[in-house]
Amino acid sequence: xxxxxxxxxxxxxxGELWEKSLRQLGLETGLAAISDAGITSKDIDxxxxxxxxxxxTLQQEHVSALMADYCGxxxxxxxxxxxxxxxxxxxxxxxxAYMAIAGGFIDIAVVGGxxxxxxxxxxxxxxxxxxxxxxxxxxxxxxxxxxxxxMIAQSHMTEYGTTxxxxxxxxxxxxxxxxxxxxxxxxxxxxxxxxxxxxxxxxPLRMLDCAPNSDGAxxxxxxxxxxxxxxxxxxxxxxxxxxxxxxxxxxxxxxxNQMPAIKMAARRAFKSCGKKASDLDLIEIHxxxxxxxxxxxxxxxxxxxxxxAQNILKGETRLGGKIPINTxxxxxxxxxxxxxxxxxxxxxxxxxxxxxxxxxQVKNAKIGMVENxxxxxxxxxxxxxxxx
Amino acid sequence: xxxxxxxxxxxxxxxxxxxxIASVWGADGSAWAKNLNVYxxxxxxxxxxxxxxxxxxxxxxxxxANLNGDFIGAIYTGSESHPYAVKxxxxxVAEAIGATPNLTAADFEFACKAGxxxxxxxxxxxxxxxIDNGIAIGVDTSQGAPGDALEYSASAGxxxxxxxxxxxxxxxxxxxxxxxxxxDFWRRExxxxxxxxxxxxxxxxxFKHVVSCGMMMMQKAGTEAxxxxxxxxxxxxxxxxxxxxxxxxxxxxQFETGLLTPRIGNTYSGAVFLGLAAxxxxxxxxxxxxxxxxxxxxxxxxxxxxxxxxIAKMDRSETVENLISRxxxxxxxxxxxxxxxxxxxxxx
Amino acid sequence: MSVPRFWRELDTRYNxxxxxxxxxxTYHYPRRSFNPEAGRESIGSMEDYQFKGSGEIVSSTVxxxxxxxxxxxxPYCMAIIELDEGPRITTQIVDxxxxxxxxxxKVKSVFRKLGEDSESGxxxxxxxxxxxxxxEVEESEENIxxxxx
Numbered sequence: 001x002x003x004x005x006x007x008x009x010x011x012x013x014x015g016e017l018w019e020k021s022l023r024q025l026g027l028e029t030g031l032a033a034i035s036d037a038g039i040t041s042k043d044i045d046x047x048x049x050x051x052x053x054x055x056x057t058l059q060q061e062h063v064s065a066l067m068a069d070y071c072g073x074x075x076x077x078x079x080x081x082x083x084x085x086x087x088x089x090x091x092x093x094x095x096x097a098y099m100a101i102a103g104g105f106i107d108i109a110v111v112g113g114x115x116x117x118x119x120x121x122x123x124x125x126x127x128x129x130x131x132x133x134x135x136x137x138x139x140x141x142x143x144x145x146x147x148x149x150x151m152i153a154q155s156h157m158t159e160y161g162t163t164x165x166x167x168x169x170x171x172x173x174x175x176x177x178x179x180x181x182x183x184x185x186x187x188x189x190x191x192x193x194x195x196x197x198x199x200x201x202x203x204p205l206r207m208l209d210c211a212p213n214s215d216g217a218x219x220x221x222x223x224x225x226x227x228x229x230x231x232x233x234x235x236x237x238x239x240x241x242x243x244x245x246x247x248x249x250x251x252x253x254x255x256x257n258q259m260p261a262i263k264m265a266a267r268r269a270f271k272s273c274g275k276k277a278s279d280l281d282l283i284e285i286h287x288x289x290x291x292x293x294x295x296x297x298x299x300x301x302x303x304x305x306x307x308x309a310q311n312i313l314k315g316e317t318r319l320g321g322k323i324p325i326n327t328x329x330x331x332x333x334x335x336x337x338x339x340x341x342x343x344x345x346x347x348x349x350x351x352x353x354x355x356x357x358x359x360x361q362v363k364n365a366k367i368g369m370v371e372n373x374x375x376x377x378x379x380x381x382x383x384x385x386x387x388x
Numbered sequence: 389x390x391x392x393x394x395x396x397x398x399x400x401x402x403x404x405x406x407x408x409i410a411s412v413w414g415a416d417g418s419a420w421a422k423n424l425n426v427y428x429x430x431x432x433x434x435x436x437x438x439x440x441x442x443x444x445x446x447x448x449x450x451x452x453a454n455l456n457g458d459f460i461g462a463i464y465t466g467s468e469s470h471p472y473a474v475k476x477x478x479x480x481v482a483e484a485i486g487a488t489p490n491l492t493a494a495d496f497e498f499a500c501k502a503g504x505x506x507x508x509x510x511x512x513x514x515x516x517x518x519i520d521n522g523i524a525i526g527v528d529t530s531q532g533a534p535g536d537a538l539e540y541s542a543s544a545g546x547x548x549x550x551x552x553x554x555x556x557x558x559x560x561x562x563x564x565x566x567x568x569x570x571x572d573f574w575r576r577e578x579x580x581x582x583x584x585x586x587x588x589x590x591x592x593x594x595f596k597h598v599v600s601c602g603m604m605m606m607q608k609a610g611t612e613a614x615x616x617x618x619x620x621x622x623x624x625x626x627x628x629x630x631x632x633x634x635x636x637x638x639x640x641x642q643f644e645t646g647l648l649t650p651r652i653g654n655t656y657s658g659a660v661f662l663g664l665a666a667x668x669x670x671x672x673x674x675x676x677x678x679x680x681x682x683x684x685x686x687x688x689x690x691x692x693x694x695x696x697x698x699i700a701k702m703d704r705s706e707t708v709e710n711l712i713s714r715x716x717x718x719x720x721x722x723x724x725x726x727x728x729x730x731x732x733x734x735x736x
Numbered sequence: 737m738s739v740p741r742f743w744r745e746l747d748t749r750y751n752x753x754x755x756x757x758x759x760x761x762t763y764h765y766p767r768r769s770f771n772p773e774a775g776r777e778s779i780g781s782m783e784d785y786q787f788k789g790s791g792e793i794v795s796s797t798v799x800x801x802x803x804x805x806x807x808x809x810x811p812y813c814m815a816i817i818e819l820d821e822g823p824r825i826t827t828q829i830v831d832x833x834x835x836x837x838x839x840x841x842k843v844k845s846v847f848r849k850l851g852e853d854s855e856s857g858x859x860x861x862x863x864x865x866x867x868x869x870x871x872e873v874e875e876s877e878e879n880i881x882x883x884x885x
Binding site for chain 3: 123124126127130134136137138139140141142143144146147148150151152154155158199200201202203204205249250251252256
């Protein structure tokens with residue numbers, strides 16, 4: 001198996017991008033990543049696209065060919081593949097490209113993620129997000145995506161005594177990080193009190209516990225490490241990759257307050273590189289809801305079960321703390337454009353490991369993790385990245 | 389003798405008080421309540437309709453008699469508010485009680501007496517030995533136009549009767565009908581709310597048919613009012629049934645058990661079924677019941693019924709009274725939302 | 737939802753028909769032809785089973801931003817319940833103040849409208865749950881009459 005490196009990154013600002021179409025978003029980030037990598041289109045062997053919902057939001061499937069075409073790669077008849085695993089689509093697209101290069105099938109792949117959530121009404125975009133759950137036995141029964149996470153939160157609060165204050169600390173911290181990220185949808189701070197007093201969405205989760213449904217795109221260029229130096233002086237190695245799945249419906253899980261797919265994906269990623277949680281300098285976590293960040297940290301093993309929330313409240317996951325989490329602002333404050341999210345997370349960790357994160361730079365960051373999941377963590381994808 | 393093998397009832401768990409409705413229209417609530425003798429009416433939830441109420445009532449009837457769907461040869465549902473204009477309520481009920489596919493089914497419409505017409509149909513089929521048991525259902529989720537007098541009474545609920553020849557808890561000794569063309573109340577195809585003839589719905593319509601039919605029934609059965617322990621008639625409000633019962637010679641003790649409209653409103657096709665269910669909840673072997681339905685348009689069906697020893701063996705712990713006592717008051721805003729009275733614009 | 741997509745699962749939704757695995761002696765809902773725990777051996781050993789419809793609340797939430805099609809209920813209670821036979825279901829809890837629903841409460845099934853395709857489309861019916869006898873439990877203590885000696 002060959003080693004794989006990330007040699008280029010590109011990202012758009014996340015948010016309500018009224019002027020931009022899905023294809024424009026994809027093109028912008030693709031070009032940015034290619035130019036950052038110092039490659040030309042002739043060097044690209046394959047394209048992987050993470051996209052969750054173009055079929056339901058834009059009535060457009062076949063997004064792989066669409067993106068290849070609009071990125072000017074159609075004339076090369078490039079292999080283009082769309083990957084879908086709800087909000088884990090982006091992370092999973094990265095993993096597909098990683099495996100193709102590691103396996104020796106190709107040398108260079110562009111992995112792009114794009115999502116356009118604001119071309120439909122709020123209720124349609126919310127329903128689209130809930131399609132990552134079991135549409136027949138959860139969504140159609142009246143469960144919103146937030147309500148499923150609310151039951152996860154309720155169960156976690158009952159079992160471990162997790163508090164409102166601790167949930168709010170997650171959003172407060174992520175907004176603090178986003179205030180230093182100009183690509184974030186909400187680049188400003190909010191107080192924990194504001195989170196605690198925001199409108200109830202599905203008890204106990206409030207408006208500011210929930211990530212937005214954003215437009216956005218991100219792209220990276222992966223290259224066989226042995227050939228990376230030819231294009232980029234400073235590349236970031238993917239040293240670990242893991243993926244796992246779980247029951248699609250939350251109600252079929254033994255414990256509502258756990259997300260075993262994240263645990264297994266992390267364990268597999270750790271195993272593939274011989275690292276452990278304490279080796280990590282930072283993590284981008286899939287905080288679609290505040291409770292998800294808390295549970296993911298417990299599943300990855302950063303904190304013992306039931307202990308993550310109090311450590312977040314103590315500031316251990318804040319920039320300057322023991323292990324900064326979601327320096328980008330996370331899904332909550334950077335924004336959440338499902339297919340793009342997993343790739344935007346990689347972009348953030350690459351910037352950190354390159355030492356190019358500016359104000360929000362984690363000092364001496366060497367090893368970072370990306371955790372991206374779909375639905376109520378029925379798919380989880382974890383990557384471990386190492387700087388030079 | 390053929391008759392009622394089992395019975396079931398259902399009333400939604402929400403109710404609105406007459407005064408609350410009156411306050412919206414600036415009307416005198418206590419005067420309306422007193423004039424109509426209706427103090428509150430049941431309101432179905434957003435997820436309740438004639439089909440769900442029919443299923444709940446029928447399931448209760450099946451459970452009480454410990455019957456499964458294989459025993460059922462026919463289902464007829466009478467209603468003026470079937471959710472579908474075309475597509476039967478009865479097939480959904482059949483599926484939901486596991487009676488498919490070996491049965492016949494159809495929906496009936498005859499304003500408020502469609503359900504009792506279903507009883508007569510089942511009686512005929514059982515008597516002719518075409519089926520062992522048939523189910524007659526009378527349910528409505530009727531609507532009155534906002535501000536119309538009907539709005540104070542039009543409510544939701546109903547019941548189901550299993551009609552058969554074995555293990556009969558109440559035998560139906562006789563039935564008779566009285567039918568004319570009397571346009572006192574109607575709803576045109578495609579219209580949301582019914583229209584009515586105001587005071588014309590009284591003397592030439594309700595009273596003429598109910599009283600005539602009741603008298604014909606007693607003549608046919610060779611009975612007088614004093615031979616009955618209970619009487620139940622259709623009850624579009626709380627006053628008409630009392631006046632009709634008194635005209636026929638009945639007393640308070642005989643009609644009060646089956647008179648539910650003052651507390652749950654007019655359940656249309658469900659009214660006689662619910663009143664009869666309330667009587668069967670407490671009836672003793674040997675009790676005799678006169679039931680007279682009325683449907684606008686117009687007609688009455690009457691039944692002369694005698695309760696048998698079988699009723700003593702039946703589990704009657706789930707009562708109509710339990711259903712009524714669990715009802716919780718909602719305000720007009722919630723009622724308007726639940727009943728689709730809000731104009732949602734053209735967003736969908 | 738298209739007509740056949742709903743129609744093919746009518747009995748599952750109307751009558752809580754699931755599966756019983758003769759190998760592991762476990763119950764499953766909705767119907768499965770294969771028991772994930774027993775693997776391939778379970779094929780052919782799964783029998784239809786009609787659940788009794790009673791169970792209890794495992795977790796619940798009050799939904800203030802309603803799911804599409806549930807706007808008229810808001811706020812409403814969604815819960816994960818565990819049927820007496822074992823399987824869990826995500827369901828709306830109706831006919832009560834959504835705030836009173838708590839884990840451990842007993843529930844039973846009721847037949848309700850689940851939704852509709854559109855104003856002119858097919859209606860969907862199925863099973864929801866209600867909390868049983870919470871009123872009686874709550875009120876029984878208060879309602880004990882004062883006995884004058």
